[in-house]
Amino acid sequence: MKDDVKARVYDILAKAFMQEGVRTCFALLGDANMNWAARLAGEGCHMIYVRHEHCALAAAMAYARKTREVGVATVTCGPGVTQLITALPAAVRAHLPLVVFAGEAPLKSGWYNQEIDQAPLITATGAAYHRLHMPERMPVAIRDAFLQARRERRPVVVGIPFDLQDRPWNGPADLPKPSHQILPRPSPIPPHPDDVAKAAQLVSGAERIVVLAGLGAAEAGAGAACRQFAAKTGALLATTLPARGLFHDDPFCIGISGSYTPEVGIEYLAQADLVIAVGCSLAYHAGGGGQLWPKAKMLQIDVDPVAVSQGQVVAGHHLRADARLGVEALTAALPKGTKPWRTDAMAARIRDSKPDSMKFDVAPGLLDPRDVIEALEKALPGDWEMVNSGGHCSWFFAQMPSRPQENFLTIREFGAIGNGISFAMGVAAARPDRTVVLFDGDGSLMMHVQELETIRRHGLRILIVVINDGAYGSEVHKLRSEGMPEGGSVFGYCDFAGIAKGFGLAGRTFKDLADVSKAVKEFGASGRAAVWDFHVSDKVTSPTIRRAHPAKTKTG
Ligand SMILES: Cc1ncc(C[n+]2csc(CCOP(=O)(O)OP(=O)(O)O)c2C)c(N)n1
């Protein structure tokens, strides 16, 4: 029987989320979450209603990365939950704290068409799943879900049968203290002096040092310490892809280390005799699978150093510490006047070299993607937020070295395409005062193109740059290198400007680059979201593909 006066469980659950500090929730509604979501909105939470559950979760991932808070999404039971299965592994691998409010099928029915055993689906992705089946304990369970997400830095999905959500509230009047009030806040870990002495000895014996900073270095605020260390030792600086821009204005930064290393960077990394990885998990791609610095010893400075990462023995020397404190202590322990590798001539080469100088034949009417990125790098304001997606084209748009790390986001840990538009929405929600620029491929954008409607409806200020080669370029280039027919990966240049207009956004096709600066100014003044479609040649092959997939057969 309905009780219209008494609070219901979903009312209390909405309050429990609000007192966890949730101010934005990415949602797609159904029977099993809509009452709760309506109450959450009523409590003042900013709801972003997307068109696919995957996009709700992916947007929450970007939101969590940008705000360093817990990202929140909600889906209905059954088909709402199964849609999460591609985003969750990426969130797990990227160590993103998320809480997902998921409905579950009602307990009272003997049969329900959307019923599925949700827990094993979710736990198979590496996320945690909690069934909340005791209404009186649910606020504590929500608090614990936030605690777990924060402490373990991973997604936690709470599944709540919707008949239980609908019941009158019979639990305690007061909510438990929220997670952020009871979470331990340990201070950054200083290094042990013995480890510092050993690391200093290693550094003193090296002549060509590269400091490789990861996202952990950025999060620990270790950027300045790394620069000081590099200045004292004459070292060069590099970052992983997600930490791009941490040294954006340092003349001795060779750019990204890994699959996206520019030409000059590859040359210098190959000469290194010591790589110092700071706040960096040493993922497979960061060192080009061990190929990029064949002569170098490896010292890892990290709160959780490892010997083996992603199937490879990575670091033989370790300094356990907070990234900033570790680098500062190491710098202080070094004598002045170590042999510097860096020279003014190197800085000039780093500044003046193209990321990739290979020549290709580009057919008239098409663009070289490298020129597109060079033009945008010059034209786009430095304080706009940059979001990078995946695909073959991601090599090209990785090459924008002038942009600071705090304005950059990419999450690539599961290697899935189709996330760019969601990540851009998450960043736009996290930084509503900023303009967001998404760089995406045509295939990736097409995978969740329905979200253009969400962007328009919520008035999100996003410029989508499509590097459109009319194909799944990654597959095309690999198939070509094998001498295989590429037909199944070629789609032709679809009209993204027309598609954008159909969704109520501005759209434009670029056949040349003469107007890019003017277009950027017009876009900035318009206040509208837009899709810019750059038709590029599929003949321009990235260095990564050329290295990993050299042509086996001439295809002509
Ligand atoms: C969800 C998912 N499906 C398929 C793939 C395989 N895949 C990797 S790159 C790619 C092509 C992406 O095309 P596009 O976005 O146009 O970028 P391009 O490679 O053409 O530059 C595909 C299909 C994937 N990584 N993720």
Ligand SMILES: [Mg+2]
């Ligand atoms: Mg493409």
